[in-house]
Amino acid sequence: MCVKPHIVGMATATKKKVSTRRSDASKRTVLYRGVKIIPKTGKRSPIAKVIRDGLRTKSEQSHGETAQA
Amino acid sequence: MARRPRPKPPAAKAVFINCPFDDEFKPLLRSMVFAIIASGYYPRCALDETDGAEVRVSKIAAMIGECDWGIHDLSRVEVGAAGLPRFNMPMELGLHLGARLLGEARHRRKRALILDAERHRYDAILSDISGQDIEAHGSDPDQAIRCGRNWLSEHRSHNASPLPGAAAIQADYRLFQAEVGALLAPRRLDPNDLTHNDFLWAVNDWIVARAPQT
Numbered sequence A: 001m002c003v004k005p006h007i008v009g010m011a012t013a014t015k016k017k018v019s020t021r022r023s024d025a026s027k028r029t030v031l032y033r034g035v036k037i038i039p040k041t042g043k044r045s046p047i048a049k050v051i052r053d054g055l056r057t058k059s060e061q062s063h064g065e066t067a068q069a
Numbered sequence B: 001m002a003r004r005p006r007p008k009p010p011a012a013k014a015v016f017i018n019c020p021f022d023d024e025f026k027p028l029l030r031s032m033v034f035a036i037i038a039s040g041y042y043p044r045c046a047l048d049e050t051d052g053a054e055v056r057v058s059k060i061a062a063m064i065g066e067c068d069w070g071i072h073d074l075s076r077v078e079v080g081a082a083g084l085p086r087f088n089m090p091m092e093l094g095l096h097l098g099a100r101l102l103g104e105a106r107h108r109r110k111r112a113l114i115l116d117a118e119r120h121r122y123d124a125i126l127s128d129i130s131g132q133d134i135e136a137h138g139s140d141p142d143q144a145i146r147c148g149r150n151w152l153s154e155h156r157s158h159n160a161s162p163l164p165g166a167a168a169i170q171a172d173y174r175l176f177q178a179e180v181g182a183l184l185a186p187r188r189l190d191p192n193d194l195t196h197n198d199f200l201w202a203v204n205d206w207i208v209a210r211a212p213q214t
Helices: A005-012 A046-068 B026-038 B057-065 B088-102 B105-109 B141-154 B166-187 B196-213
Strands: A030-032 A035-037 B014-018 B042-044 B069-073 B111-116 B133-136
Touching: A030 B196, A035 B026, A035 B196, A046 B166, A046 B196, B014 B026, B014 B088, B026 B042, B026 B141, B026 B166, B026 B196, B057 B088, B069 B088, B069 B141, B088 B105, B088 B111, B111 B141, B133 B141, B141 B166, B166 B196
Parallel strands: B014 B042, B014 B069, B069 B111, B111 B133
Antiparallel strands: A030 A035
């Protein structure tokens, strides 16, 4: 059986995976009042996660209010 | 499988804090930690290893070696309930100065800020430290922020961006306390109840959340 080379190429080519997960903002260097803030490393406890989520929600709400104004 | 070691902050940005870890001192420690993070540095202290106070001197020495900056608070060397003073803080200051004076070349860039409650009290208890950066915070968290921020600012490289003023960091700290306090209130928790590690995360996350607005 004769298999055309371009068909083999199409069948075996691996598709590049595109990550849709957003990176955690707290793991990136941010600028605060003109100063680069070093991201913290390590594991968060459950209460630290609650604080992070609460602060994010508050920040998003205040951005929404600014956009509406 | 061996646990992967946690990445450490660069020594040029790491500030070792040598101070008491009891509840009475906590407001001063936390205000200093906030000022250090808001100034773009990374606070390190014995509480990084554990929230108990029992850390071996070898670990303390290793941590001092990993930090170019050190804040040493001698405000609590007075005689305690047992009738004896505690020497841990002066000893850790000695480790820091020893590393700078006798250590490898990279330790010679180490800087130390020595804090006391009263100005010039050290003359009576540790006169050998004359000539170092010595400041008094009067046991006031606002003053502790000012001392830490001004010292970091003074020794910053000339091409680094200027730090926010002490008044701005003090105001930010009050706002942080209010906002994190409001988040914890429904859970009947007080910001003072947070462990050291949770407090570090809270400061970091608060700054990240506020950063786009600054």
